[in-house]
Amino acid sequence: METVTAILKGGWSILVGLGITFRRMLRPPVTLRYPEERPELPPIYRGMPALLSDPETGELRCTACGVCQRTCPLEAIHMEPAPLGPDKKKRPASFTLDMGRCMVCGLCAEACAFNALTMAGRYELAGYTRQDLIFSLEELAEIGRGYRENNQAPPRPAGARAQDGGGVQ
Amino acid sequence: MTTAEKTATQSEEVLEQVLTVNFGPQHPSTHGVLRVVARIRGEYLQDAEPDLGYLHRCFEKIAEGWTYPQIVPLTDRLDYLAAITNEWAYVLAVEKLLGLQVPERAEYIRVIVGELQRILSHLLWMGAYALDLGATTPFLYVFQERERLYDLMQLVTGARMTYNYLRIGGVKRDLPPEFFPLLEKALDNVLKVADEYQALVLENVIFQARTKGIGVLPPDLARQYAISGPMLRGSGVAWDLRRSEPYSVYDRFDFAVPTGQNGDCYDRAVCRVEEIRQSARIIRQAVAGLPAGEVRAKVPAAIRPPAGEVYTAIESPRGELGVYLVSDGGPQPYRLKWRAPSFVNLQVLPEIARGAKVADFIAILGSIDIILGEVDR
Amino acid sequence: MSKPLLELLIAGIKFALVLGFVSVNALFLIWLERKVSARIQNRMGPIYVGRPQGWLQTAADALKLLTKEDIIPAGADRLTFVVAPAVLFTSAVLLFVVIPFGPGLIVRDLKLGVAYAAAVSGLAVISLVMAGWGSNNKYSLVGALRSASQMISYEVSLILAMLSVVILAGSLSTVEIVEAQSRIWFIALQPLGFLIYFIALLAELNRAPFDLPEAESELVAGYNTEYSGMRWAIFFLAEYANLFAGSALAVTLFLGGWQGPWLPPVVWFFLKTFLVIVVAMWLRWTLPRVRPDQLTSLGWKLLLPAALVNLGVTGFLVLAG
Ligand code: SF4
Ligand code: SF4
Numbered sequence: 001m002e003t004v005t006a007i008l009k010g011g012w013s014i015l016v017g018l019g020i021t022f023r024r025m026l027r028p029p030v031t032l033r034y035p036e037e038r039p040e041l042p043p044i045y046r047g048m049p050a051l052l053s054d055p056e057t058g059e060l061r062c063t064a065c066g067v068c069q070r071t072c073p074l075e076a077i078h079m080e081p082a083p084l085g086p087d088k089k090k091r092p093a094s095f096t097l098d099m100g101r102c103m104v105c106g107l108c109a110e111a112c113a114f115n116a117l118t119m120a121g122r123y124e125l126a127g128y129t130r131q132d133l134i135f136s137l138e139e140l141a142e143i144g145r146g147y148r149e150n151n152q153a154p155p156r157p158a159g160a161r162a163q164d165g166g167g168v169q
Numbered sequence: 170m171t172t173a174e175k176t177a178t179q180s181e182e183v184l185e186q187v188l189t190v191n192f193g194p195q196h197p198s199t200h201g202v203l204r205v206v207a208r209i210r211g212e213y214l215q216d217a218e219p220d221l222g223y224l225h226r227c228f229e230k231i232a233e234g235w236t237y238p239q240i241v242p243l244t245d246r247l248d249y250l251a252a253i254t255n256e257w258a259y260v261l262a263v264e265k266l267l268g269l270q271v272p273e274r275a276e277y278i279r280v281i282v283g284e285l286q287r288i289l290s291h292l293l294w295m296g297a298y299a300l301d302l303g304a305t306t307p308f309l310y311v312f313q314e315r316e317r318l319y320d321l322m323q324l325v326t327g328a329r330m331t332y333n334y335l336r337i338g339g340v341k342r343d344l345p346p347e348f349f350p351l352l353e354k355a356l357d358n359v360l361k362v363a364d365e366y367q368a369l370v371l372e373n374v375i376f377q378a379r380t381k382g383i384g385v386l387p388p389d390l391a392r393q394y395a396i397s398g399p400m401l402r403g404s405g406v407a408w409d410l411r412r413s414e415p416y417s418v419y420d421r422f423d424f425a426v427p428t429g430q431n432g433d434c435y436d437r438a439v440c441r442v443e444e445i446r447q448s449a450r451i452i453r454q455a456v457a458g459l460p461a462g463e464v465r466a467k468v469p470a471a472i473r474p475p476a477g478e479v480y481t482a483i484e485s486p487r488g489e490l491g492v493y494l495v496s497d498g499g500p501q502p503y504r505l506k507w508r509a510p511s512f513v514n515l516q517v518l519p520e521i522a523r524g525a526k527v528a529d530f531i532a533i534l535g536s537i538d539i540i541l542g543e544v545d546r
Numbered sequence: 547m548s549k550p551l552l553e554l555l556i557a558g559i560k561f562a563l564v565l566g567f568v569s570v571n572a573l574f575l576i577w578l579e580r581k582v583s584a585r586i587q588n589r590m591g592p593i594y595v596g597r598p599q600g601w602l603q604t605a606a607d608a609l610k611l612l613t614k615e616d617i618i619p620a621g622a623d624r625l626t627f628v629v630a631p632a633v634l635f636t637s638a639v640l641l642f643v644v645i646p647f648g649p650g651l652i653v654r655d656l657k658l659g660v661a662y663a664a665a666v667s668g669l670a671v672i673s674l675v676m677a678g679w680g681s682n683n684k685y686s687l688v689g690a691l692r693s694a695s696q697m698i699s700y701e702v703s704l705i706l707a708m709l710s711v712v713i714l715a716g717s718l719s720t721v722e723i724v725e726a727q728s729r730i731w732f733i734a735l736q737p738l739g740f741l742i743y744f745i746a747l748l749a750e751l752n753r754a755p756f757d758l759p760e761a762e763s764e765l766v767a768g769y770n771t772e773y774s775g776m777r778w779a780i781f782f783l784a785e786y787a788n789l790f791a792g793s794a795l796a797v798t799l800f801l802g803g804w805q806g807p808w809l810p811p812v813v814w815f816f817l818k819t820f821l822v823i824v825v826a827m828w829l830r831w832t833l834p835r836v837r838p839d840q841l842t843s844l845g846w847k848l849l850l851p852a853a854l855v856n857l858g859v860t861g862f863l864v865l866a867g
Contacts, residue, residue, distance in 0.1 A: 007848070010374030014833065020369045021306060021586045021832045030313050031590045044327040044342070073239035105242035105333045110341075119327065152327070154342075154465070190684050212688075212838055303754060303835025309587035375755055375834045527688070528837040 041121050044151045046106045049077070049097055050120035050144030051137070060141055061116035064092040068108035068117055076101040077108060095137040099125055109152035118150045187215060192530075194223045200297065200534075201541030205518075207530065214530050217522040219515055224545035232505040237263055237472040238337060240505070245331035247507065248543040250293055253279075253286040254485040256335040261416060261481040262492040263337045266474035274462040275339035276418045280455045281352075282325060282334065283417075284448040288359055289318050290486035291441045291448075294538050298438060299370050301535035302379050307370050314362045317355050324348055337472060339465030349456065356449045363445050371438060380434035384521045384533035387432060394517040398488025398510050399440045400537060404432030410484035417483075421458070422451045434536040441538075473500050487511045487538055507546055511539040564642050572786035573604040575823065579786075580604075582827045608783075614775035619682060622772065626680030630673050631773070631780035637669035638787035645794045646721050648804045648811040659720040660712055663795055664705045667750065670788065671697040674752075674769050677781070681772035689769040692838050693752060699845030700749040706853035707743035710736055710860040711799045720795075724803030731802040738856045740800045742849055744822075747792045749845065751785070754830035756841055793822035 032039060041047075049068075053060045064081035082093035109117045120143050127133045135143070193204040202223035208215045228247060232240050244259045245252040257279060264271060292315045296308035319329045325344055326332035334341050370376050386396070388404045401408055409426040411419040427443035429436025476498040482491040488510030495504040514537050522533050577592065581599070584591030596602025618627055644659040646652040656662050671694055678690020712718055714735060715726035723732075733740045749756040770781050797803060797818040804811035806818075836844070 013372050013374045014829075017369050017373055017832045018828060020365055021828065024306075024310070024588060025585045027588055029584070029590045030316075030588045033590075033593075042324045042327070042345075045323060046327040071239075073235050073243065103242060103246075103331070104328070105331070106327065107239065107242065107333070188684050188688075209688075212692075299834065303757065304833060305583070306587050306831045309589065313588060369832070370834070373834060375836050378840055379834060379837060526837060526839065528835075 041123075044119075045121050045123075046104050046119040046152070047122040048099055048102065048104060048120055048125055048135075048143070049106075049108055049140070050118055050122075050147065051095065051140040052116050052118050052144045052147055052150065053141060055148060060091070060137075061114050062092050062095065063090045063114050063116065065090075065114070067111045067113065071107050071111040072102075073105070073107065074101045074103060092137060095140060097135045097140055098133060099127075099135060100130055100133040106152045109150055110154060112150060115150045115153070118144060118147050119152055120144060120147060192217075192534075200539060203515075203534075203539065203541055203544070205530075205534070207527075209527055212526045212528070214522055214525050214527060217519050217530060219518055221512075221515075221545055224541045226546065228546040229505050229507060232502060234501060236500045237474070237502065240502070241335060241337070242331065242333040245333060246542060247509065247546060248485065248487065248490075248511070248540045249330055250540055251286050251290045251486045252330060252332050253282050253334065254483060254490060256332070257283055257417075258481060258483045258485070258490045258492045259494075260335050260337050261483065262479050262494040263472070263474060265479045265481055266477060266494060266496055267337070267468075267472070269338050269466055269468070271339055272463045272466055273418070273460045274343075275464045275466075277455050277459045278340050278344055278464060279335065279417060280419065280422070281344070281452050281459075282322070282332075282340075284452045284455070285318060285322065287448045287486045288445050289315055289322070291445050292318075292359070292362075294441055294486075295366055295370075295438075298535045299366075299376075301531050302376060304370060304373075304376070307366055310365060310369075311362055314355070314359050317358065321348065321351055321355055324351070336465055336468075338468040339463070341465075343464050352452070352456065356452060360446060360449055363442055367442060371435075371442065377435060379528070379532055380438060380536070382431070383434045383529045384525065384536060385431060385433045386517065386521050390517065390520060391432070394513070394520070396488070396514050396517060398484070398486070398514065398538075399437055399444065400488065400514050400517075402427065403429040403437035403440045405430055405436075410482055410489060414482070416481070418455075419451075422454045424448075424451050434532050437536045437538075471500055473498060482508070485510055487540065487543070488514060507543075509543040509546060511537070512544045512546075515539050515544055564639060568639055568642060568787045568790075569783060571790055572783040573608060575786040575790060576604045576607075576782070577601055578820075578823070579827050582824060583831045586828070586831045608779055611779040612776055616776065617772075617774050619772050621682040623680040623682065626676045627772075628680075628777070630677035630680055631777045631784065633676060634670055634673035634784040635780050635787070637666055637673065638784045638791060640666040640669070641788070641791035641795075644720050645791065646724055646798060646803055647815050652721060655719055655721045658718045660708055660718045660723070660799075663720075664701075664708060667704075667788075667792070668697070668701060670750075673784075677773070678769040681769070683772050685771045686769050689771070693769060695838070695842055696749055696752070696756065696845075699842045700746040700849070703742055703845060703849040703853040704746035704750060706850070706857050707736075707739045707746065708799060710739045710853075710857045713857070713860050713864050720798050720803075724798055724805065727802040728805055731800065731805075733800040736800065736856070736860070738852065739860070740796070742853050742856065743796060743800065746845075746849060747796060748826060748829070749841065751789055751792055751826075753789070753826055755833040755836050757830075757835060789823060789826065790819065793826065794819045796822050 051060055051062055064079060066079055066081070069077045069079045076098045078094070078096045079092050080094045082091045084090065104119070106119050109119050122143060187208045187210045190207050190209055191204060192207055194202040204220040204223065205217050206220055207217045226246070228243065232243060235243065240259060241256050244255040247255050292311045296311040299307035322332065323329050325348060326334040326341070386400065386404050388406050391401050391404045391406065397408065405428050407426045407428050410416065412426050424447045427440045427447065429440055474496040476496055478493070478495040480491060480493045482489050484490070489508065490510055491508030493504075493506035493508070494502055497503040518534065518537065522530050525533060577600070580603070581591045592600030592603035594600060594603075595606045618624060641663055643654055644652070644656055644663050646655070674693040675690045678686040678693075681687075711723060711732050714732055715723040717723060717726070770778055773781060794815075797815065801818045801822070804815040806814035809817075
């Protein structure tokens with residue numbers, strides 16, 4: 001008798017399972033057909049670091065202070081300041097980012113006090129050679145072109161929230 | 170010897186012999202790069218010995234050369250399925266060394282993301298365990314919910330797996346307002362998928378036949394091996410650091426600590442599924458009671474904790490995650506020791522796998538819920 | 547042209563037709579399986595090759611596999627390793643000989659059709675053991691031995707279930723069995739027999755929940771761990787050819803074969819067969835895998851007694867009138 005009930009119960013559990021999979025079969029697929037369709041990313045999404053420039057003048061905001069370089073745990077950033085020009089403004093002469101080392105932690109952008117560095121939403125970070133993974137000042141500026149605010153900036157007092165998430169393109 | 174003779178002796182050897190089989194480091198069921206040297210006789214396992222180290226990345230040594238804030242993203246890479254809890258254990262240790270008071274809102278946010286992380290981790294385990302037992306479909310069902318939760322985490326932290334969200338003295342940023350309605354919906358869906366999993370897998374006759382009475386871990390043995398987490402609770406010991414030694418604000422929430430009776434694979438599975446429901450309860454309470462205020466305490470840019478040593482432990486999805494931190498007063502830790510729960514839990518594998526069948530061995534290994542990033546560090 | 551030569555020619559053409567049908571059909575079934583599993587799992591399955599539903603995907607896969615490097619492991623027993631896939635495929639093709647697709651649409655209506663089918667389907671296990679042994683790989687060997695024990699446990703129940711139908715129809719010829727079902731399908735008279743046949747069939751075919759010989763979470767890929775390229779593809783094709791043949795036999799024996807109103811008989815036959823196949827797929831994507839010892843004990847302790855009782859009762863009832 002016990003065996004019979006066990007068999008019946010087991011058979012029932014299988015039927016229940018079949019019912020679940022059948023109901024699931026009627027649902028539409030959830031697949032996102034990447035790369036034809038792309039995910040919507042939140043503004044604070046961390047893709048790769050990129051340099052921000054002033055939207056009016058088009059000049060890079062970086063003051064070559066070197067904090068990002070010192071903050072990066074993986075020494076992925078290498079920045080060299082340019083000699084002071086006649087306008088007495090500090091600028092980087094070179095700014096190299098090695099995406100082969102970077103772990104997209106965002107600490108560099110978080111540390112930048114000049115709103116000059118952000119994490120761009122670019123997530124296709126593969127390259128065919130190691131050289132492809134090294135980005136120069138110009139390339140980083142180009143990638144950062146569509147971004148206005150540093151999306152990794154530390155929290156601001158409440159109320160300023162609406163303008164937060166400066167990474168909107 | 171003629172070929173026929175040779176084949177005959179060979180076949181005799183194979184039939185008589187104990188086969189030594191390497192499960193891993195490349196094997197579909199070792200969840201990464203675990204290698205288990207198993208000696209099998211027919212379908213029976215005589216011995217199973219885990220061989221670790223294929224994913225060793227010198228975490229503890231690297232940490233000695235990095236400053237305190239820099240280590241936060243590094244901890245993400247240990248138990249990569251529960252990055253938040255890693256960060257949490259670490260920042261707790263540093264905060265304890267500093268004697269830092271974390272703003273209350275930050276504590277609540279930590280609880281919310283930490284419990285979300287537990288749900289995420291258990292969801293993956295549920296799927297992977299069904300996969301280990303040959304059912305492919307539950308994996309994709311739980312993954313659908315998992316993806317949605319990851320979208321939420323991404324909204325809060327900016328990344329999907331390696332969040333780098335907790336900070337010494339708080340969290341990186343406040344929860345965005347659009348997070349809350351999405352969270353409510355996601356939790357509903359998670360509970361639904363947990364029920365579905367219960368009916369589709371846990372109550373399935375084949376699943377029960379495969380897991381009930383398999384890999385029994387008696388409570389005594391579990392204590393001897395310092396097992397923690399759902400492994401221990403499955404054996405009937407109601408030990409959960411959130412309850413037994415509450416850290417953060419866990420003493421303010423009402424939740425149950427699910428336990429099993431027999432300590433077999435089935436009980437462990439049931440405990441994990443139940444923990445998802447409890448985590449959802451905790452999150453709802455935390456959202457309801459979320460206080461206003463800052464999310465980050467004032468911390469100097471260069472953190473130099475006073476010389477000393479601390480041990481902090483939290484309940485990660487896999488068990489007691491302990492951090493032992495020694496400071497010599499400099500900007501970098503003098504020593505950082507990681508008590509990885511899945512490393513400790515894995516040690517009991519030879520004990521509970523001895524004499525099992527090969528198919529059971531997979532069930533047992535899966536039920537331990539190891540993450541190699543954490544085991545090997 | 548002399549008569550024997552002509553006959554040979556006709557036989558050759560028939561054979562080529564069967565072979566072509568078996569391969570194309572297997573490719574279609576693989577596509578179907580991928581689509582069914584995708585639907586169950588809320589995915590899309592193949593969509594790109596052969597839009598809109600990716601119906602050319604498996605053909606493309608087959609082409610790709612054809613062009614792959616042919617690897618034979620250094621320690622392998624070459625002859626057995628190479629021959630094993632062919633043996634499996636042959637046994638699958640041989641099964642098609644006695645399947646009546648419609649009235650008169652059968653390669654050869656053997657008098658002992660059912661007995662022939664049972665005998666031929668038993669060949670498959672030889673191939674799996676050959677593959678496992680020839681690979682000289684521990685996973686393969688364990689997989690092969692598992693499949694051997696599995697087949698032995700289920701063959702008996704399978705044949706007993708077939709026999710109860712034979713008793714009802716009073717013939718071993720597949721065509722006559724179908725014709726005997728013109729009034730009522732045997733599934734109505736033999737529900738238990740059908741259930742036993744179906745379960746045993748799943749085990750025979752190594753399909754989930756009985757896919758132990760290739761349990762990927764335990765044995766990597768079981769007996770075909772070391773296979774790649776075309777040989778692996780042949781294993782795969784043969785598996786699906788076997789699935790079709792087994793389901794077709796189920797239809798022949800229990801579901802009235804080609805019989806059905808309105809539609810042409812061939813259409814009915816394929817409809818029913820695909821229904822059985824889809825149910826098998828549905829089961830596969832729902833259930834976990836059983837353990838080898840549970841499998842054998844289910845076979846010996848449950849299915850075999852049930853099949854025996856079923857056979858006895860059927861025989862008694864037929865005798866009693
Ligand atoms: S990017 Fe920011 S932190 Fe880095 S050098 Fe420029 S201003 Fe300084
Ligand atoms: S994201 Fe992290 S690893 Fe990458 S450059 Fe910035 S600080 Fe370095």
